[in-house]
Amino acid sequence: PRGSYSDLEKKLLFAPKFDANGLIPALAMDYRTREPLMLAYMNEESLKMTLELGEAVYYSRSRQEIWHKGATSGHIQKVHQILTDCDQDAIILLVDQIGAGACHTGHHSCFYRSVPFGDAVKDGEPVVLEQADAGTCFDPDAVYGKH
Amino acid sequence: PRGSYSDLEKKLLFAPKFDANGLIPALAMDYRTREPLMLAYMNEESLKMTLELGEAVYYSRSRQEIWHKGATSGHIQKVHQILTDCDQDAIILLVDQIGAGACHTGHHSCFYRSVPFGDAVKDGEPVVLEQADAGTCFDPDAVYGKH
DSSP: OOOOHHHHHHSOBOOOOOOTTSOEEEEEEETTTOOEEEEEEEOHHHHHHHHHHSBOEEEETTTTEEEETTTTTSOOEEEEEEEEOTTSOOEEEEEEEOSSOSOTTSOSSSOOEEOOOGGGSOTTSOOBOEEOSSOOOSOHHHHHOOO | OOOOHHHHHHSOBOOOOOOTTSOEEEEEEETTTOOEEEEEEEOHHHHHHHHHHSBOEEEETTTTEEEETTTTTSOOEEEEEEEEOTTSOOEEEEEEEOSSOSOTTSOSSSOOEEOOOGGGSOTTSOOBOEEOSSOOOSOHHHHHOOO
16 A cells, blocks of 8 residues: 555655556666656666666667666666655656667657657648757667667 | 658658557756756647747646646746657657645645655665755645635
């Protein structure tokens, strides 16, 4: 039992809420620059491993398995701080991203494109993304192997 | 149809992925300091409203309704930039948080507590959160009314 909302918000017992699939969203940010790097999910086991190891461990929804980020690429995420929110259904990891980047596309961050809004969007027309970073910074085929 | 993963990652057509409940996670960050403020969810309609208004509009899972953040409190979030990730299943809003804070508890950010990890956690013992901000910065009863 996680307790009442008031307990979850005001008390200090860590009681993370996993969704119907047993997952909690976790956003990794660079601990120095606060650049958002990636949003992934953790199950109870991967969250426990993250707390124990001090390195980001996610749950891969596509592969349906524990995913120790960087275990194959070497691009691990060393945890500097972990935050949770008022109702404890989200996690933020402030990390030291080892290696060139977090994203399997070769970009430093998965958030490499911006979405236009306001006057830049015309009703009924497709929304066209804009590049928001300086481009890829490593060769994913070299780091992860061809697949 | 959203197209292949390669299309989603490399092309520039905005084709956000909503989950089985029709929702996509959206993290709001302060556009100046990059402080993470809150993680909420959008459905297709609230995302469209966000793009049109240039203010954060979420979908409240608890109230099951469109939630124009700040419509009652005045604490709106003016959007400066919107980012999406490689597979377009997450959104980041870089916002100007109007008013004292984003969190209904009276904290500036919902992420006001940190989770200890590594040697600070003892196996089998409860995990005790630590305060990670300077405390509340507004009186939620005054802003939102008693409830």
